[in-house]
Amino acid sequence: NAGVTQTPKFQVLKTGQSMTLQCAQDMNHNSMYWYRQDPGMGLRLIYYSASEGTTDKGEVPNGYNVSRLNKREFSLRLESAAPSQTSVYFCASSEQGGPYEQYFGPGTRLTVT
Amino acid sequence: DAKTTQPPSMDCAEGRAANLPCNHSTISGNEYVYWYRQIHSQGPQYIIHGLKNNETNEMASLIITEDRKSSTLILPHATLRDTAVYYCIVRPSNDYKLSFGAGTTVTVRA
Numbered sequence: 497n498a499g500v501t502q503t504p505k506f507q508v509l510k511t512g513q514s515m516t517l518q519c520a521q522d523m524n525h526n527s528m529y530w531y532r533q534d535p536g537m538g539l540r541l542i543y544y545s546a547s548e549g550t551t552d553k554g555e556v557p558n559g560y561n562v563s564r565l566n567k568r569e570f571s572l573r574l575e576s577a578a579p580s581q582t583s584v585y586f587c588a589s590s591e592q593g594g595p596y597e598q599y600f601g602p603g604t605r606l607t608v609t
Numbered sequence: 610d611a612k613t614t615q616p617p618s619m620d621c622a623e624g625r626a627a628n629l630p631c632n633h634s635t636i637s638g639n640e641y642v643y644w645y646r647q648i649h650s651q652g653p654q655y656i657i658h659g660l661k662n663n664e665t666n667e668m669a670s671l672i673i674t675e676d677r678k679s680s681t682l683i684l685p686h687a688t689l690r691d692t693a694v695y696y697c698i699v700r701p702s703n704d705y706k707l708s709f710g711a712g713t714t715v716t717v718r719a
Contacts, residue, residue: 529706538696538708538711539707541706593705
């Protein structure tokens with residue numbers, strides 16, 4: 497039982513390049529989330545998926561797209577990376593939305609030059 | 610518009626109980642109190658949550674005041690591995706997101 501896994505662990509992009517961050521969970525959870533954490537800051541929600549087939553914007557969705565590929569996988573895509581997107585990205589999952597705890601992955605450290 | 614207020618930092622001696630306060634004076638009736646922690650460079654880790662009653666699990670205890678305007682997370686026997694940033698979060702039962710503030714940086718000293 498690996499919990500929440502994320503790939504890659506580290507990535508360096510040039511401005512304008514695109515990439516997809518992958519996330520998978522093996523806990524049979526319905527809800528999945530993408531957060532970003534800037535240096536010295538708390539986490540901010542980018543997008544979430546309440547259940548398979550649905551996605552919704554969080555606090556900071558601009559510049560990102562998401563895909564809930566199936567119940568296990570939730571990907572985050574940067575179409576045209578900008579230096580302001582340099583951050584650590586965390587994926588999380590929970591049994592459902594509402595008062596259920598979220599379980600986080602180890603993070604992807606992204607630098608955009 | 611901060612929903613919770615926590616001290617920025619605190620020290621604790623190894624083996625002693627760590628008591629982490631959190632003020633949430635504007636909490637609503639349907640909002641839960643959650644505690645997470647983040648050990649350096651890792652993803653946040655769920656600790657405990659509660660609505661009205663005190664809660665205990667294998668990691669910690671959560672004490673919520675009767676008026677629900679404040680709470681305390683208790684780590685009963687702090688170890689060096691408990692050094693982390695601890696986040697107190699207030700969240701409605703029907704909300705998906707967790708809003709992380711600055712948290713309390715807890716340093717456990719030998």
